[in-house]
């Protein structure tokens with residue numbers, strides 16, 4: 001296909017070719033890297049049981065090595081090969097949401113190297129629903145450690161051109177699965193605490209989890225990056241475009257006025273607004289629409305693309321309308337607050 005510099009770029013069709021299937025096995029066996037689609041975001045995967053392979057992932061992403069990786073499996077029973085103990089509540093959550101966008105954290109056993117878990121005694125396990133992801137994991141014959149396929153700190157990748165831009169020439173294979181169906185990373189929940197604790201909100205919402213378990217769970221995902229953090233991923237800068245990002249909370253007409261004022265202040269600089277479809281007409285100039293405010297799935301689908309488009313168009317000042325915080329909106333705002341470095345203006 002269309003890649004250069006030692007990277008093979010495949011479509012899902014190329015996966016049917018037996019020679020290519022063998023190549024996947026070889027690449028994984030040699031501890032090298034494959035980028036593949038999942039239903040959430042693209043992942044950059046390698047053998048999660050091989051310490052050297054895990055190191056290559058950190059290197060390729062430029063990711064601090066104490067930020068643990070998720071182990072991806074393609075068969076629920078494989079879970080028991082890597083963890084010490086699976087409680088009844090975890091079984092309930094897997095019944096309800098696997099395969100799918102829910103990652104569970106367990107005590108790890110000795111099979112899983114500390115290089116994969118960033119030195120932790122726990123391991124995060126995910127069984128993705130995407131068929132290409134399942135096929136790649138099956139072919140690999142080992143669980144794949146796979147963080148989101150973005151250079152550390154940048155927005156996650158939800159389109160082929162995102163991974164191409166970040167990793168062409170730096171991984172062995174990229175598989176194009178089209179735009180990610182969901183567009184937000186999986187929900188991460190710690191099952192080692194007495195009460196399950198949400199570490200990262202995602203497509204599977206707190207309400208869905210509580211309904212399944214029939215009781216309340218903890219949520220530490222909105223902890224700002226100061227003090228003690230439960231999930232190492234929470235302490236690093238994330239999703240940040242190069243430009244200055246501000247979230248604007250409040251009435252849309254007030255935001256419209258505010259943005260006009262900023263336009264005068266930053267004359268000669270590039271500016272953009274990111275908002276819901278319904279509000280686009282309140283702004284002039286560059287307006288990036290996430291989707292309808294009544295369609296959170298659509299907004300999730302476009303979120304990381306919008307953030308990456310800011311850099312593509314060299315936008316210096318970015319104003320994002322604060323979305324409704326309910327249901328999936330909670331996960332959307334979790335990403336946007338990080339993208340804004342927690343800069344919020346209340347009008």
Ligand code: TXA
Pocket residue numbers: 038040041042043044067068069070101103105117120122123124126128146147148149184185186187188199200230231232233234
């Ligand atoms: O949807 C997803 O989960 C995507 C796709 C590729 O599967 N993967 C992904 O991986 O988002 P990554 O590495 O970008 O994010 C993993 C998150 C990080 O915040 C990390 O700190 C947390 O999960 N995590 C991983 N292992 C953990 C552990 N043992 N304890 C606590 N948090 C953990």
Ligand code: MG
Pocket residue numbers: 147148156
């Ligand atoms: Mg990530």
